[in-house]
Amino acid sequence: MxxxxxxxxxxxxxxxxxxxxxxxxxxxxxxxxxxxxxxxxxxxxxxxxxxxxxxxxKSDWDLDSLADKPRDHPVHHHWKTGLTGESGIIPNTIVNIEQTGSNDYWGMLHSYPTNEILRARVHDLESMLKAVMDLEKKTNQQCSVIYIMDLTGIKFDKRTITLLTGGLSAISAFMAEHYVELVHSFVLVNVPAFISAIWTIAKPLLPERTRNKCNILNSEWRVEVLKMAEGSCLPSYWNDEEDDGPFTAPIEKCVPFPEDKYYMGKVSSNADHMSVSAGKTGFVEVEVKTGQTLSWEIHSNGHFAFAIYELPLVPNNSDDVSNYTRVYPLFSKIPGPTIVPCIDKLVCPSSATYRLWFGNQHAWFHTLKIDYVAKVE
Missing domain, CATH: 1.10.8 (Helicase, Ruva Protein; domain 3)
Structure with missing residues (x-):
């Protein structure tokens, strides 16, 4: 358009x-x-x-150049790319295949911190955005992504419910928050008989605009999906074993995370502790010098928001962080209780007081408890 x-x-x-x-x-x-x-x-x-x-x-995550960098985060070995190309059927759309049913999200969330999972995911989101931008430059039309979710292998069990209400809902919210209107439609294929039960749980957790874009295909999905995209954009593993078509996209199958590599660490004995009341925010301040590395490890007993700000040299005695320079991205919802602690580091661009900010605004009654280690080296 x-x-x-x-x-x-x-x-x-x-x-x-x-x-x-x-x-x-x-x-x-x-x-x-x-x-x-x-x-x-x-x-x-x-x-x-x-x-x-x-x-x-513009943060040190450097999103503008991310799509041109190698796709080599350790998570990518397990969570395969699904970007295949132009639909060829629906004008001005790019196709992305998500192996939703067989991706080992449980293992991923037990192996890597949420911030590292998002680092890996942002690479794919930026690759989708770049593909859309390139097509828009070519056509001078608004373009978007057909996001096909293959539910092959999904189970209706406690793990799935935990994922839907925790880690996966946080990733979905992150995508909706930062990649607004990038997706044309979410197309669910090979759905199980218990899809209505899963949808009842997932639907309230999704942003309204996302819910309205979901298209659940019936048992004839292999026929129906070809009305949305050419076979060259759709994974070859959808073919019957004896057939070479009509699906020909060479998408790699996902790889499970080894259970013996799951995070088994405990809260450090020298960790500090803080509590944040429901609906409130809290913070820790650290003095840093230019070029020093600030590192942190954060355990929590519930969902929380997080960012790091540089305070002005002349204090303004304000708790309004919008007045401060943000030096680490704001994450509106990191799922908790944390299975793997958030572990990261930042090379400090200037000498200042840095504020590690925690948000518990979403909670009605729950008191957020944080165990953290913050070091400057």
């Missing part, structure tokens, strides 16, 4: 509102249009959300 005159006016208004945060790579009419459509053109809602994303892009 081309850009209308009214949309162009709104795009220019949004661009002016966030211009100090935009990078040349991300500054396209279609990228800004996605944010407008995704939030019903409400500038007061869009501006802080988009600035949050743009700050993330």
């Amino acid at each position: 081309s850009i209308s005159e009214s949309d162009r006016v709104a795009i220019n208004e949004l661009r002016e509102a966030v211009k100090e945060h935009l990078t040349p790579y991300y500054d396209t009419d279609f990228n800004l249009l996605r944010w407008l459509k995704g939030h019903d053109y409400k500038m007061d809602v869009i501006k802080p959300k988009l600035i949050n994303h743009l700050l993330f892009r």
